[in-house]
Amino acid sequence: MKDIKKYIEEILASVKQMVLCTCKNNKPWSATVLFVADKDLNLYFFSTSSRRHSKEISENVFVSGAIAKEHTKGLAEDSHRGIQFEGECRLVKPTEVNDAYGLFQDRFPEIGKFHELKDATNEMYKIKVQNLVLFDTLNFKGNPRQGLVWNGKGNTQGL
Secondary structure, X not given: OOOHHHHHHHHHHHOOEEEEEEXXXXXXXXXXXXXXXXXXXXXXXXXXXXXXXXXXXXXXXXEEEEEEOOOOOOOOOOOOEEEEEEEEEEEOOOOOHHHHHHHHHHHOHHHHHOOOHHHXXXXXXXXXXXXXXXXXXXXXXXXXXXXXXXXOOOEEXXX
């Protein structure tokens, strides 16, 4: 059996933007944000409290989202690869700030021009991912939809 987490990690490492979806009063909203992921598949992004998605997260922590690799037709690796997820989103805890900020500095060296570490507890969010769906026609040709229930410590395949 193929390791679904490995393919999810490949996508997370190669894509820098995700679509984040929130909801308030049964009205959905989506926003594109830059993100990083840690080894436990938690996702982190920066946003100000004045943004619509941040306001909605303060009232409803349940979010979903999508992360997709760019599709280029005609190449040998012609494929559709992406992740859809759901989870809970909150501002990072003070004890998590240094590690999460370090992930941002590694992936986005220019981050210091836009955000300072002291601002991170007010502007950095963490999504604790609970369920993911990997759609991957490159590695799973006959059955590209692969589910993963994730609790941060282990996983159960078969969503």
